[in-house]
Amino acid sequence: MRKKGAQRERILHLLEEEGGVTEDAVRRISAETGVPEADIWGTGLFYTLISKPGKRVRVCDGLSCRIKGADELFERLAEQGKECERVSCLGQCDRAPATLDENLEQVCYGGVERGVMPDDPSLPMNLGGPRVDSYASLEKAKEIGSDAVIAEIEAAGLQGRGGAAFPAHIKWKGVRGQAETERYVICNADEAEPGTFKDREIILRQPHLLLEGLAIAAHAVGAKNVAIYIRGEFTSERRMIEKAIEEAGDKISDLDWKIYNGHGAYICGEETALIESMEGKRGMPRLKPPYPTEYGFRGKPTLMHNVETAACVPAIVERGGEWFKGLGRSEPGTKLYCVSGHVNRPGVYELPLGVTLDELVEVAGGYDGTPVAFSPGGPSSGFLPISARDVPLDFKSLANAGSMLGSAGLVVLNDTVDMVMATKWQLDFFERESCGQCAPCRIGTRYLRRQVDSFLADGDPDSLEFAGDVGWEMEEGSICGLGMVAAKPLESAMKHFPEVFEERSSE
Numbered sequence: 200m201r202k203k204g205a206q207r208e209r210i211l212h213l214l215e216e217e218g219g220v221t222e223d224a225v226r227r228i229s230a231e232t233g234v235p236e237a238d239i240w241g242t243g244l245f246y247t248l249i250s251k252p253g254k255r256v257r258v259c260d261g262l263s264c265r266i267k268g269a270d271e272l273f274e275r276l277a278e279q280g281k282e283c284e285r286v287s288c289l290g291q292c293d294r295a296p297a298t299l300d301e302n303l304e305q306v307c308y309g310g311v312e313r314g315v316m317p318d319d320p321s322l323p324m325n326l327g328g329p330r331v332d333s334y335a336s337l338e339k340a341k342e343i344g345s346d347a348v349i350a351e352i353e354a355a356g357l358q359g360r361g362g363a364a365f366p367a368h369i370k371w372k373g374v375r376g377q378a379e380t381e382r383y384v385i386c387n388a389d390e391a392e393p394g395t396f397k398d399r400e401i402i403l404r405q406p407h408l409l410l411e412g413l414a415i416a417a418h419a420v421g422a423k424n425v426a427i428y429i430r431g432e433f434t435s436e437r438r439m440i441e442k443a444i445e446e447a448g449d450k451i452s453d454l455d456w457k458i459y460n461g462h463g464a465y466i467c468g469e470e471t472a473l474i475e476s477m478e479g480k481r482g483m484p485r486l487k488p489p490y491p492t493e494y495g496f497r498g499k500p501t502l503m504h505n506v507e508t509a510a511c512v513p514a515i516v517e518r519g520g521e522w523f524k525g526l527g528r529s530e531p532g533t534k535l536y537c538v539s540g541h542v543n544r545p546g547v548y549e550l551p552l553g554v555t556l557d558e559l560v561e562v563a564g565g566y567d568g569t570p571v572a573f574s575p576g577g578p579s580s581g582f583l584p585i586s587a588r589d590v591p592l593d594f595k596s597l598a599n600a601g602s603m604l605g606s607a608g609l610v611v612l613n614d615t616v617d618m619v620m621a622t623k624w625q626l627d628f629f630e631r632e633s634c635g636q637c638a639p640c641r642i643g644t645r646y647l648r649r650q651v652d653s654f655l656a657d658g659d660p661d662s663l664e665f666a667g668d669v670g671w672e673m674e675e676g677s678i679c680g681l682g683m684v685a686a687k688p689l690e691s692a693m694k695h696f697p698e699v700f701e702e703r704s705s706e
């Protein structure tokens with residue numbers, strides 16, 4: 200059984216090596232692995248980075264890039280004869296409008312140069328204070344043992360930084376308590392929510408902190424295997440992780456480390472879709488329960504964490520949970536906030552969890568123009584009006600305000616932005632990225648985008664009459680978080696900016 204699974208796990212990698220899905224490639228891979236050709240077609244076509252063979256420049260369609268001229272840039276590159284493709288997100292909102300060249304390397308064809316660059320020494324990103332990469336916390340964790348480590352994680356109040364804010368210690372206990380001894384730790388480095396680029400910065404600036412955190416987690420839950428699933432567009436980030444694993448050498452070589460490439464599908468950031476993808480399948484979320492802590496990668500207990508969550512762990516072990524908790528303002532710890540859009544110095548800033556928008560934007564060089572709205576955590580969080588600027592930027596307060604912190608990818612919009620158009624761009628994103636397995640999400644994302652297109656074309660308010668009902672169906676009837684929040688941009692824009700819709704209205 201495992202043998203068959205092992206062959207299947209290879210197919211995405213083999214398609215990547217072949218340069219994409221072609222008849223010849225599929226035939227060869229099928230002969231080599233025994234996986235039926237139709238199955239390989241179906242799997243490969245799910246992923247944008249391998250669905251179409253051939254090299255091209257990729258231009259980002261994320262909100263920050265659209266408001267900073269992605270459309271014009273795309274046209275200009277096409278006029279220059281470059282083969283171009285528009286993609287949902289490139290994880291470079293601080294360099295908008297972002298592009299990747301034919302070899303998936305980051306380039307700046309038209310983006311601003313003022314984005315904070317990874318090696319900028321003026322930008323702190325210590326996740327708790329300056330550190331040396333001695334792996335001393337890992338040694339300490341081994342010394343004090345699993346119970347004590349998990350107790351510190353619990354005392355720290357560490358919430359998952361991948362978006363759901365789930366208490367980390369519950370998952371650690373869940374995996375450690377399983378009877379099955381083949382266990383996995385997976386790092387979710389798929390970072391693809393438009394507006395978010397903090398994991399990229401951790402990997403580039405503090406790769407050892409990440410590896411040390413994952414190693415501590417693996418020892419604490421009794422896992423021998425650590426996998427890092429990194430988004431396919433993160434070429435230099437992958438190289439950085441490989442280098443760091445090599446540099447760490449003996450300090451972490453008692454664990455089996457593997458890096459898996461993503462292949463261009465936002466949904467693979469969802470934990471069970473990510474596991475499906477690692478198993479060589481289409482990245483379609485599983486029904487939960489069972490949760491990955493019980494039935495994860497290869498059906499085994501799996502602890503999955505976001506890059507930032509894992510990177511918080513060494514300092515917690517070193518300085519104690521209470522210390523970490525005290526760093527936050529309204530919730531425990533510091534937070535890496537990503538800020539882009541209409542601010543003067545887009546970038547990633549580490550601040551106490553619970554600062555306000557004004558405090559964050561002050562660090563980011565101030566507002567560019569007159570702010571009217573912000574999106575606190577990517578398209579999934581919808582929009583808030585600038586009057587919500589005093590809401591603490593934490594998980595609970597933003598949920599109470601009808602939004603979410605999510606992965607803290609804040610995009611600020613000034614009064615030059617057409618809010619209806621911005622709404623449509625966010626809906627485009629969900630329509631494109633829905634995996635399609637649940638009818639409410641598959642049909643609902645398309646329906647909402649079409650209705651907004653129709654409203655933009657003729658201003659007929661009847662186009663939006665059923666938007667609320669459809670949004671409710673999507674929230675109630677979807678398997679995963681994507682479908683549950685996909686109506687949020689429209690719902691929040693209509694709620695907070697009714698005058699913008701009225702102005703456009705033909706009646």
Ligand SMILES: Cc1cc2nc3c(=O)[nH]c(=O)nc-3n(C[C@H](O)[C@H](O)[C@H](O)COP(=O)(O)O)c2cc1C
Nearest residue numbers: 359360361387389390391468469470504505508680
């Ligand atoms: C549609 C969708 C996309 C997601 N994308 C990511 C992602 O890119 N990175 C991430 O760490 N978590 C992402 N998540 C959350 C993961 O499912 C999971 O909660 C997280 O990796 C757990 O790690 P944490 O406990 O450290 O937050 C996503 C969830 C959904 C529903």
Ligand code: SF4
Nearest residue numbers: 634636637640679682
């Ligand atoms: S809600 Fe959407 S993205 Fe999530 S599983 Fe269903 S169809 Fe796929």
